[in-house]
Amino acid sequence: MTKTLFHNFSLFDGRRPENDQNAWFVVENGKLVDRGTGNTPKAEEEVNLKGKFVMPGFFNVHSHLTSRPDTFDGGFNMSETEASYLAVTHLRQMLKSGVTYVRECGDSYDVDIKLKRLMKVGMLKHVPELKPSGKVMSMTGGHGDGPHMAYLTDSPDEMRKAVRTALKNGAEVIKMMATGGVMTPGDFMADPQLSVAEMRTGVEEAHHKGIRASAHAEGNPGIQNALDAGMDSLEHGFYVNESECQQCLKQGTFITPTLIAEMNIPKYGKGKLPEWEIKKCEDALDDTYVNFKRAFKMGVRFTLGTDAGTPFNGFDKTPEEFEYLTKIGMTPAEAYQCSTLNSPELCDVAATHGTLEVGKFADFLVLDEDPLQDVKAVQQENKQVYLHGVREF
Structure with a gap:
């Protein structure tokens, strides 16, 4: 060569x-x-x-390629053809912004898994490398319970079958919903959703295949539940407390803070999004910075992810997340190392990326x-x- x-x-x-x-x-x-x-x-x-x-x-380890940041519905109402077109478009937007490796955290129709197959045989080019998740693991009525977006699991046995099915289909990371979230009208960040027993079963099945498990976990007691279940990463983690930080350090758990996602909803959403959605973010912002400053000082490892696809959070926004990370006490170099050191380790590619x-x-x-x-x-x-x-x- x-x-x-x-x-x-x-x-x-x-x-x-x-x-x-x-x-x-x-x-x-x-x-x-x-x-x-x-x-x-x-x-x-x-x-x-x-x-x-x-x-x-850049690495971006929290993205939703089939969601549209301008429609505010999570991408639940699209056909598979529309979702696939958007996913390719979004991948190329990410590459142009500087993202060379993407880990997905939930897509409709398993579109990311199918695109990864095309990448492997050289049919899809000019896109970042991709670690697909496919559909998420949620409970009936839980965060992410939308058409074509989730496996609905309401017991450990149902979780076991769902994770085994996802792995069979080609998922390379398993995403579970430990709490409610911002975009779901019927729940809140503090609402626990999947149980410890359900999530522990999912983690166990993922780890049997050498696959990482991550949890959408914004508030408590869901953050604690996710840690007790043995998650490899907490996604969002806005209300992480001191004892949970100590458990992160003991277990080697990463946190993906997705600060831009939380910032952009109250920044741009007034008059466009429901008031309940804006209020959820506004209520959390001050606590988020206090909690993450403490976590960083304690040595918890942060990864780099943006939750791209959420409202006003486009697929070209990854570079802006570094600026928000400096607001919790990081130097520019430390902010970039969330991408260059911690994210590759979470994705198990640090030897080559x-x-x-x-x-x-x-x-x-x-x-x-x-x-x-x-x-x-x-x-x-x-x-x-x-x-x-x-x-x-």
């Missing part, structure tokens, strides 16, 4: 909290095979990046400004995006 030398740039590799100046790396067969600063080696092809700034592509180190895939962005100096630098609209060493945008 042809070796390509990329040179003349400042490199944030996603691990070290500072830039390498006058950096270069060599890409062969989609991966970094050499890297350094100063004098460059010979290569068949060269790309001069003209003094710009290079950093790893996340940081720009030799032996890993060359998924990277080229920016005009230094992202370590200004967290808004990653919001550049016309950034260059490379996937496995090939420029996509």
Whole structure:
């Protein structure tokens, strides 16, 4: 394979909290095979990046590709054809924004699983890598109980069969609903939904196949229930308390805070969304920042996800999540490491993805400004995006 030398740039590799100046790396067969600063080696092809700034592509580990952020109904009322078209469109929007790896957390019709099959045989290109979840696990009348969106599980036995079915169909992560949520009219963040016994059964079945389990868990006692069930990640986790943080640390549980999703509903929703939906978010915001600041100080590991597809939360918004993470006490580098270090570990791909180190895939962005100096630098609209060493945008 042809070796390509990329040179003349400042490199944030996603691990070290500072830039390498006058950096270069060599890409062969989609991966970094050499890297350094100063004098460059010979290569068949060269790309001069003209003094710009290079950093790893983003992970987004919480997305809903078949939902529309402009319709506010969760995508429940679409046909499979419409959902599939939207999912491909949304994947390409994410790639353009800088996202090179997506983990899904619930889609209608198992569309993401079906798209992953097309990716594997080379029929779907110019999209990020994808870890599909398929439909979520919910209870009858629970969060996510919509047409074509959920397995409805009302006992441990029903959960066991549903998870086994999802894994048979090709799910690579199992998503369960531990609490109510913002977009469902009949429940609240504090409402517990799936029981510990039901969720523990789902976790057990997922882990038997080496698959991670995640829980939609916004309030308590559902957060505690999800932890007691052995979840690998808490999605949202707005009301996580000190003892639950200690349990996260003991169990190695990640939190995906999805701050932009919670911020955008009260920011843009007045006069467009139901008042009950806006009030749920407004009531939670102040507590969210207090709780996450404490969690971060305690050492809980945060991943990077946006809940893309929720109201006013488009698939081009991933770069904005880093800015919100700095508001809970992170430096820009620490915010990016939620994507470059923690998210790949949650997705079990840290050996090959996340940081720009030799032996890993060359998924990277080229920016005009230094992202370590200004967290808004990653919001550049016309950034260059490379996937496995090939420029996509």
